[in-house]
Amino acid sequence: MGRVSKGVNCSVVGCSAKAEISLPADRVSRYLNVSKESRRAYLCKPHYKEFKRASKKEREMERARYSGL
Ligand SMILES: [Zn+2]
Numbered sequence: 001m002g003r004v005s006k007g008v009n010c011s012v013v014g015c016s017a018k019a020e021i022s023l024p025a026d027r028v029s030r031y032l033n034v035s036k037e038s039r040r041a042y043l044c045k046p047h048y049k050e051f052k053r054a055s056k057k058e059r060e061m062e063r064a065r066y067s068g069l
Contacts, residue, residue: 010044011035017044023051031055 008019011034019042028034028041031054043051 004042008042010047011037011041012043012047015044015047017046019043020045021048027055 004019004022006018008022009015010017010019011025011028013033013035021043022040023043025034025036025039025041028043028051029036031051032041032043032047034041034043
């Protein structure tokens with residue numbers, strides 16, 4: 001995860017907030033509707049939280065699946 005230089009906007013479609021975090025676009029696009037113009041996705045704070053929440057949920061579901069064997 002990288003810090004973002006000033007003046008970069010969030011990559012989520014329809015969001016024009018200032019980006020705070022950059023992540024690999026293919027990872028973020030599984031959860032959020034980001035433009036894939038570059039290999040990095042830039043997220044504002046609220047969208048980063050949303051991404052974390054969504055990806056955490058999936059990890060918990062995976063864990064439940066494995067422990068249910
Ligand atoms: Zn955003």
